[in-house]
Amino acid sequence: MPFVCRCEPALHARPRRMALPYGTLPQGSKLWLLDLGDLSIDEGEVLSGSTVFPVSAPPVKHKRRELIMISALVLHPKRGLILYDTGTCEDVLTSWGSAALECMPRYWNKEKHSLPAAIAATGNDIKDVKIVVISHLHSDHAGGLEHFIDTDVEVWVHEDELKTAFWSAATGVDTMFNKDYLLIGGRLNWKTFSSEVFTLLPGITLHRCAGHTEGLVIFHLTLPAAGDVIFTADMFHVPENYYQGVPQGTLMRNFYAWKRSRSYIMTLVNNLEARVCFGHDKVCFSNFPLSPAYLE
Ligand SMILES: [Zn+2]
Structure with a gap:
């Protein structure tokens, strides 16, 4: 007897994104961009093929x-202070x-780039942070969860x-995720959502955009x-990922999902005429007000 699926047809479709009214943050809201230090990385990690050369090329x-x-x-x-991403852990x-630092050295001054110091420079205190949103759980974004x-x-x-x-952390299949914060049981107050688009508060919307990782928001x-x-986080490490569609290199996890997510973000940015900040690009970052200056 042939298999007959009794699921609703919609369950087999790709997750659909609803057109939501995103709302607006209330008057008096402020946005600071924090500089949490630098990483030096092989370009082939963030731009596919960048460090691949023909055999005839000189060294x-x-x-x-x-x-x-x-x-x-x-x-x-x-609601107080809300933080998106936390940078690295301190140690x-x-x-x-x-071995990891040999490939990807960090340039970081505790007095300036640690999360408590960067927040203090805005005139706020890390102790007053009420909500943290993590784009994805790689070590350079979730390490500051130690605080x-x-x-x-x-x-x-x-x-x-x-x-x-x-x-990934429990099996060791992908070492980009930090065991320190994933395998400590209930000592972080995790909150999750499963929809493709989620309104955290009016004016603060999270869009799931898979590709770099499974559930990047x-x-x-x-x-x-x-x-x-x-803020795109590592959907786009650098502008070439976004503008020219050059995919990530070794940091890519799902190319087809990434392509779909890129189209989605480009449509969102164009329709809203939004300002966009890529995950790790210094020039893009410098086009925003430098903390303690802020947007409102
Ligand atoms: Zn990153």
Whole structure:
């Protein structure tokens, strides 16, 4: 007897994204961009084929990219401080190990680039952060969760990201995820959502955009004066990923999902005439007000 599926047809379709009213953050809201230090990386990690050369080419030097690590800090007049991404942990030598640092050295000054210091430079205190949203659980974005262990600060992440990252860390199948924060049981106050688009608060929308990781979310703010601002995290490490469609190199996990996510973000940005901030690009970052200056 042939198999007859009794599911609703819609269950077999690709997840659909609804056109949602995104809302606007209230008057008095502020947005700071935080500089959490630099990483130096082989360019082939973020641009596919960049460090592949024909056999006839003479010996060539490594091509490297200097990347900035970015966090977004929002002051909501009623809900307090909301943070998107946290940078690295402080002690990367212990956490990452010397072999990883040899390939990807970090340039970081604790007095300036640590998460508490970068938040303090805005006139705020890390102790007043109420909500953290994590784009994805790689070590250069989720490492700063060490500051929120054993607190009641809500840590929001897409359900698929948490599941994939936990599985990856527990089995060791993908070492980009940081075991330190995934395998510590209930000591972080995880909150998850499973929809493709999620309104955290009016004016703060999370869009799941898979590709770099399974459940990466971009951070979409609608500010009362500055309008729409979108932080893409590592959907686009550098502008070539976005503008020319050059895919990531060794950091790509799902090429076809990434292509679909890129189209989705480009449509969103164009339709909203949004300002966009890529995951690690210094020039893009420098086009925003430099903390302690802010958008509102
Ligand atoms: Zn990153």
